[in-house]
Amino acid sequence: MTEPTADATGPARRIGVVGGGQLARMMAGPAAELGVSLAVLAEKPDDAAAQVVPDAPLGSHLDAAAVTALAERTDVLTFDHEHVPPETLRALARAGHIVAPDADALQYAQDKAWMRGRMAALGVPQPRFSVLMDLTDPDARPTAGELDAFLGQVGGEAVLKTSRGGYDGKGVRVVRSSEDAADWLADDTLLGDMPLVAEEKVPFTRELAALVARSTTGEMRSWPVAETVQKFGTCFEVTAPAPGLSAERQAGIQALAERIAEELDVTGVLAVELFDLAPVGEEPDPEGRAGALGVEVNELAMRPHNSGHWTQDGAVTDQFEQHLRAVAGWPLGATAPTAPWTVMVNLLGGSETDLVVSAQRALAADPGVRLHLYGKSVRPGRKLGHVTVTGTDLDEVRARARRAERLVVDGIDPEDPQTTVQEDR
Ligand SMILES: Nc1ncnc2c1ncn2[C@@H]1O[C@H](COP(=O)(O)OP(=O)(O)OP(=O)(O)O)[C@@H](O)[C@H]1O
Numbered sequence: 001m002t003e004p005t006a007d008a009t010g011p012a013r014r015i016g017v018v019g020g021g022q023l024a025r026m027m028a029g030p031a032a033e034l035g036v037s038l039a040v041l042a043e044k045p046d047d048a049a050a051q052v053v054p055d056a057p058l059g060s061h062l063d064a065a066a067v068t069a070l071a072e073r074t075d076v077l078t079f080d081h082e083h084v085p086p087e088t089l090r091a092l093a094r095a096g097h098i099v100a101p102d103a104d105a106l107q108y109a110q111d112k113a114w115m116r117g118r119m120a121a122l123g124v125p126q127p128r129f130s131v132l133m134d135l136t137d138p139d140a141r142p143t144a145g146e147l148d149a150f151l152g153q154v155g156g157e158a159v160l161k162t163s164r165g166g167y168d169g170k171g172v173r174v175v176r177s178s179e180d181a182a183d184w185l186a187d188d189t190l191l192g193d194m195p196l197v198a199e200e201k202v203p204f205t206r207e208l209a210a211l212v213a214r215s216t217t218g219e220m221r222s223w224p225v226a227e228t229v230q231k232f233g234t235c236f237e238v239t240a241p242a243p244g245l246s247a248e249r250q251a252g253i254q255a256l257a258e259r260i261a262e263e264l265d266v267t268g269v270l271a272v273e274l275f276d277l278a279p280v281g282e283e284p285d286p287e288g289r290a291g292a293l294g295v296e297v298n299e300l301a302m303r304p305h306n307s308g309h310w311t312q313d314g315a316v317t318d319q320f321e322q323h324l325r326a327v328a329g330w331p332l333g334a335t336a337p338t339a340p341w342t343v344m345v346n347l348l349g350g351s352e353t354d355l356v357v358s359a360q361r362a363l364a365a366d367p368g369v370r371l372h373l374y375g376k377s378v379r380p381g382r383k384l385g386h387v388t389v390t391g392t393d394l395d396e397v398r399a400r401a402r403r404a405e406r407l408v409v410d411g412i413d414p415e416d417p418q419t420t421v422q423e424d425r
């Protein structure tokens with residue numbers, strides 16, 4: 001039997017995902033519900049997605065032949081990370097494959113130097129920045145002089161980022177002089193032809209994330225803007241909707257994310273990470289640096305994003321299902337929240353070594369907790385799963401989600417005085 005392929009007359013039903021991490025894993029449930037087939041290019045048989053997706057050929061995202069083979073037996077190719085070389089994706093598009101998002105869109109999530117330049121061209125509010133390398137000169141390298149000049153302009157402190165390959169805060173550091181970055185500036189293997197981007201250190205009051213899905217048909221739907229808290233540069237806690245954000249700002253920030261999705265011709269889920277410059281619970285100063293919306297763009301991700309995990313338990317349609325629908329050209333689902341508040345807390349590796357065991361106490365203590373484990377081995381700080389709690393009282397919802405996290409990760413119950421003694425944070 002030959003399966004139908006995507007064409008103008010029918011919805012796509014065979015989706016290939018490059019990358020076998022937890023994001024691909026969390027597409028598996030929705031794919032089964034929608035009746036679409038999922039194939040995942042994983043690096044190792046025990047990758048998070050390869051454990052649950054039967055069709056998981058092994059191969060590297062850097063191997064054009066492996067990526068092409070996946071594209072050839074699926075209707076549409078998408079991703080669980082943004083590290084596939086653009087030349088591979090361009091060749092596939094030329095050969096008639098649907099790649100979502102395509103290479104032209106994805107480059108703005110792959111490369112922070114390109115992203116900053118494009119946001120500037122679109123007039124999107126963002127921190128002052130400098131690309132430490134002349135992008136038009138093939139022999140150029142980032143130099144200490146360029147960094148020191150930028151530090152002089154922004155008052156002596158900057159956030160320095162590698163333009164490509166960073167994730168979870170890797171490739172991001174605060175510097176006060178070019179000496180602080182001497183190792184990066186001297187590192188040929190790190191830099192090669194890669195620029196560094198220096199950004200002004202933004203005095204934000206909190207971080208926000210706007211999540212929008214845009215289908216290959218152009219249909220768009222946004223979830224409520226959420227508040228994110230990072231720990232060691234990694235997303236840790238997400239509250240949706242963002243507390244104290246007025247309806248006007250909610251709508252304005254969603255419109256900004258939708259405008260970016262449209263201008264960049266993104267297909268699938270787009271996450272726009274933002275800095276909020278307004279005092280929490282107050283309106284921004286319209287004359288202030290970030291204008292009436294009071295936000296500046298940090299970075300873009302074009303795939304389901306940690307800031308959207310709350311949608312699995314707190315929205316009509318979750319981001320993983322929506323991503324599949326969007327890349328396959330299906331109608332998008334409603335994004336309305338199903339509870340007044342949802343709090344998601346990541347499970348980052350701690351002292352517990354078997355989370356299936358440690359989770360038993362958390363689930364028994366609070367049957368309202370929703371648990372999501374990624375099947376990964378425990379390493380300190382590694383993203384191993386998340387928990388979500390929904391409800392009507394934000395303080396209570398947050399306390400319950402945090403308690404579950406403590407129990408699963410470190411076996412500590414904040415409500416039990418016997419164990420709080422051991423707590424160190
Ligand atoms: N210009 C800035 N000013 C102040 N803080 C910043 C700035 N840029 C980044 N940060 C802080 O560092 C964190 C990580 O930065 P960024 O999102 O650019 O890195 P990343 O490694 O791509 O992260 P991730 O994959 O976790 O989203 C941000 O969430 C923010 O807390």
Ligand SMILES: [Mg+2]
Nearest residue numbers: 169273298299
């Ligand atoms: Mg980020």
